[in-house]
Amino acid sequence: xxxxxxxxxxxxxxxxxxxxxxxxxxxxxxxxxxxxxxxxxxxxxxxxxxxxxxxxxxxxxxxxxxxxxxxxxxxxxxxxxxxxxxxxxxxxxxxxxxxxxxxxxxxxxxxxxxxxxxxxxxxxxxxxxxxxxxxxxxxxxxxxxxxxxxxxxxxxxxxxxxxxxxxxxxxxxxxxxxxxxxxxxxxxxxxxxxxxxxxxxxxxxxxxxxxxxxxxxxxxxxxxxxxxxxxxxxxxxxxxxxxxxxxxxxxxxxxxxxxxxxxxxxxxxxxxxxxxxxxxxxxxxxxxxxxxxxxxxxxxxxxxxxxxxxxxxxxxxxxxxxxxxxxxxxxxxxxxxxxxxxxxxxxxxxxxxxxxxxxxxxxxxxxxxxxxxxxxxxxxxxxxxxxxxxxxxxxxxxxxxxxxxxxxxxxxxxxxxxxxxxxxxxxxxxxxxxxxxxxxxxxxxxxxxxxxxxxxxxxxxxxxxxxxxxxxxxxxxxxxxxxxxxxxxxxxxxxxxxxxxxxxxxxxxxxxxxxxxxxxxxxxxxxxxxxxxxxxxxxxxxxxxxxxxxxxxxxxxxxxxxxxxxxxxxxxxxxxxxxxxxxxxxxxxxxxxxxxxxxxxxxxxxxxxxxxxxxxxxxxxxxxxxxxxxxxxxxxxxxxxxxxxxxxxxxxxxxxxxxxxxxxxxxxxxxxxxxxxxxxxxxxxxxxxxxxxxxxxxxxxxxxxxxxxxxxxxxxxxxxxxxxxxxxxxxxxxxxxxxxxxxxxxxxxxxxxxxxxxxxxxxxxxxxxxxxxxxxxxxxxxxxxxxxxxxxxxxxxxxxxxxxxxxxxxxxxxxxxx
Numbered sequence: 001x002x003x004x005x006x007x008x009x010x011x012x013x014x015x016x017x018x019x020x021x022x023x024x025x026x027x028x029x030x031x032x033x034x035x036x037x038x039x040x041x042x043x044x045x046x047x048x049x050x051x052x053x054x055x056x057x058x059x060x061x062x063x064x065x066x067x068x069x070x071x072x073x074x075x076x077x078x079x080x081x082x083x084x085x086x087x088x089x090x091x092x093x094x095x096x097x098x099x100x101x102x103x104x105x106x107x108x109x110x111x112x113x114x115x116x117x118x119x120x121x122x123x124x125x126x127x128x129x130x131x132x133x134x135x136x137x138x139x140x141x142x143x144x145x146x147x148x149x150x151x152x153x154x155x156x157x158x159x160x161x162x163x164x165x166x167x168x169x170x171x172x173x174x175x176x177x178x179x180x181x182x183x184x185x186x187x188x189x190x191x192x193x194x195x196x197x198x199x200x201x202x203x204x205x206x207x208x209x210x211x212x213x214x215x216x217x218x219x220x221x222x223x224x225x226x227x228x229x230x231x232x233x234x235x236x237x238x239x240x241x242x243x244x245x246x247x248x249x250x251x252x253x254x255x256x257x258x259x260x261x262x263x264x265x266x267x268x269x270x271x272x273x274x275x276x277x278x279x280x281x282x283x284x285x286x287x288x289x290x291x292x293x294x295x296x297x298x299x300x301x302x303x304x305x306x307x308x309x310x311x312x313x314x315x316x317x318x319x320x321x322x323x324x325x326x327x328x329x330x331x332x333x334x335x336x337x338x339x340x341x342x343x344x345x346x347x348x349x350x351x352x353x354x355x356x357x358x359x360x361x362x363x364x365x366x367x368x369x370x371x372x373x374x375x376x377x378x379x380x381x382x383x384x385x386x387x388x389x390x391x392x393x394x395x396x397x398x399x400x401x402x403x404x405x406x407x408x409x410x411x412x413x414x415x416x417x418x419x420x421x422x423x424x425x426x427x428x429x430x431x432x433x434x435x436x437x438x439x440x441x442x443x444x445x446x447x448x449x450x451x452x453x454x455x456x457x458x459x460x461x462x463x464x465x466x467x468x469x470x471x472x473x474x475x476x477x478x479x480x481x482x483x484x485x486x487x488x489x490x491x492x493x494x495x496x497x498x499x500x501x502x503x504x505x506x507x508x509x510x511x512x513x514x515x516x517x518x519x520x521x522x523x524x525x526x527x528x529x530x531x532x533x534x535x536x537x538x539x540x541x542x543x544x545x546x547x548x549x550x551x552x553x554x555x556x557x558x559x560x561x562x563x564x565x566x567x568x569x570x571x572x573x574x575x576x577x578x579x580x581x582x583x584x585x586x587x588x589x590x591x592x593x594x595x596x597x598x599x600x601x602x603x604x605x606x607x608x609x610x611x612x613x614x615x616x617x618x619x620x621x622x623x624x625x626x627x628x629x630x631x632x633x634x635x636x637x638x639x640x641x642x643x644x645x646x647x648x649x650x651x652x653x654x655x656x657x658x659x660x661x662x663x664x665x666x667x668x669x670x671x672x673x674x675x676x677x678x679x680x681x682x683x684x685x686x687x688x689x690x691x692x693x694x695x696x697x698x699x700x701x702x703x704x705x706x707x708x709x710x711x712x713x714x715x716x717x718x719x720x721x722x723x724x725x726x727x728x729x730x731x732x733x734x735x736x737x738x739x740x741x742x743x744x745x746x747x748x749x750x751x752x753x754x755x756x757x758x759x760x761x762x763x764x765x766x767x768x769x770x771x772x773x774x775x776x777x778x779x780x781x782x783x784x785x786x787x788x789x790x791x792x793x794x795x796x797x798x799x800x801x802x803x804x805x806x807x808x809x810x811x812x813x814x815x816x817x818x
Contacts, residue, residue: 503527585599
């Protein structure tokens, strides 16, 4: 640029140009050596110089000079040939900057290539581009961060010690681009965070009823302001479009004249004119692009704000639904209590028979009022989930007087675990001279609950199934079912003790109908192989059943426990039937070290009614993995394989769901060349979180609040209930030596009963001897074996009669197993 100005200046001097043109040329020539003079000019001064250079014929060279400085961005501002030049540093277009940067990991691997994304004042990084939709490896807020440069390619980002990123760019130019983008994002981070917090607070916080009008007016004025701003941007686009058309036409005319011109002395002027026209056209095109970019950025910003508003409205609607449902149930309970009290007073008063009729008439009047109330609310049906008349049949059969009985206070503590050291010699000396099958496992390895009670502990988070029963969408219902399947493992994270093996015919009931609306029954239906049948029915519209057989393999350092069997969840409202299986549980450090438990494998949850599926993956623990420990990920898909929700979390802490807006194939660094699916999702929403353990849980076998009540004594249970098992009760009381003795007695009694049962079966059936001497003719009491119509498996299904027998207090069919 310096050379071209000097050459043209000498030519213009030879042609006796006007003096002020030469002077201006000299100014431009020497201004190349004093860049700071131009940078200190105001926008108005630069505009005057630009217009002056255009009149003198040095406009093109002036533009080259400014572009060579890399400090000026030209932008059209009006249709008449006047332009304003604004001073801004060169930064990446838009508020997002992405690219590959090498990040220091450790002294073994050194620098590793990572995909970094700079957006909204936050710098995040991923292993690959495919992880952008679901897994972020780390994020640092630039508002409080410091950025330092080490050398030509290295730079460091730190937020005060908690997070420090040592980064290295591929070249010095690339490092400078990142530094420029980071500094600009750091300057904007505080304002962006303030705007984000303000918008979130405006839409998510609930205002008092008196302030609804002011809040609506504020939101309306904000929308109007956004519309006016968008309108002005559209006018800018229209203006730029007119400029492009005008300059394009002028350029076309100049080119036509150039084609028809002879090569004379005027050729230089025409060529210069064409060059100026092309420069103007290019500048206007750049202005058009900048205006389009600003328009798009503004539209995206308001789109995010409106999206937050919509999400806040949805959450508020859900809260209103839950509140209205609770009010409806409370109203129903009060109404039935009122009727019961009226009928009791009427039966006690024998003077007149008019009172029952009068009470009945008043109750019917209240029914009419209630119906009128819900009819009025039907104008907004999205705020009503359960009508008042849709009460479960079992609840309606109970009398009001029973509902008003106070709930039983459950225990919150059990005796502390004794600090007994495990003496291997004391165990081995009891095994001398005994058959291998008769060697008992001491209670030192156990916890004071049976396998049936541990199976019932899956209902710790039954409220997930309650929420699933209320869902209108089968896909959202699938998310709650998936969260329930994961939550059953949260109670095992610290539970290294082995539950008692149930005796054949042993049962366990968990009646939480008054507190939580469900009843659970388990029975040990087989001993070789050990199998337990489980059936749960809830008044809130769901049924859960399963038959679990446990297979185990000892692999030296660890023990793998593989539950076999299918879990069924049925929702009566829409007849959705879900099935899934459990993953493998691994107990590590069996021989040496501290015991710890891990869950690994995959779960496929299938809705056999709609065809929806959910694939959950439990990542096994690895010392060299950078993933979060105990990580669980999953995708909810419809019958066509389209993803709708993404689940993520850990099986010992929480699970979150995110709605999928768009999915695409990506991930250039996928393992073995396989492409991974990238999901673009909305903000994650927590669907389940583990309840905190009770105080002093470490001295009570790390039992949860529900587990502490499982072995609590109750009246009226079956004589085969696990609560009545003596060795288990002795262990809970801390009398472990007596528990070991009682455990041996019970196991020997079970063996003798099995041998007697085999002899009876062999004597009654002449073909039993041909089949084998170990034929077991045991029949379950409360379950019957049949073929499942969904899976085709032969399983035990509850045949009924247990709760009726408990109401009668009749247990004639129960064997004496204790």
